[in-house]
Amino acid sequence: MDYLLLKYIHVLGAIVILGTGTGIAFFMLMAHRTQDAAFVARTAGVVVVADLLFTASAVAIQPVTGYLLADMMGVPLGSGWLGLALALYVVAGAFWLPVVWIQMRMRDLARSAAASGQALPQAYHRLYRIWFLCGFPGFGSVMAILWLMIARPAL
Known part of the structure; x- marks a missing residue:
């Protein structure tokens, strides 16, 4: 495969991971702020689909294209x-995988609350706090990886 095409695919994957992660975080945060169970449920439903469709695809492509480029x-x-970028990739994945499950659970809890006309339950709020905290090391790792890819510092 041509080096520039491979690099383009790799950079595009990084953009998708960063962009989808940023968008998902923004939309989930804004939906959560409303405390409207039906709105949270709809938003979380779309977020789960986006994470599985876009983020998961890019996460699968990155190691393949990265390996080929390194080779x-x-x-x-x-x-x-x-080596540091790969270690950070593992860190990002360690926080992203539980977040996907948390988003699914938050979606389900919000759907149940909306269907019964009740407020978002405590279990939702507990998961939201965990989801929010996981975002810092997960997103921070991706930002650091992007910097490492661009700067390629001598370490």
Whole structure:
């Protein structure tokens, strides 16, 4: 495969991960602020689909394109900035995977509350706090990876 095409696909994957993550966080936060169970349920439903469709696809493509690029450039996977980027990728994934499940559970709790005409339950609010806190290391890792990809610092 052509180096520039492979790099384009890799960068596009990074953009999708960062953009989808940012959009999901924004829409979930804004829906949560309304405390409207029906609105939260609809928003969380769309967020889950977006995460599974866009984020998961890009997350699957990144290691493949990254490996191929490293191989073409002759950069060992565990060395320097690339080794740190891979470690951060694992950190991001360790926070993203539970977040997907949390979003599904928040969606289900909001749907149940909306169907019964009740407020969002305590279980929803507990999950929301966990979801919110997971965003910092998960999103921070992705931001750091992007910087490492661009700067390629000598480490």
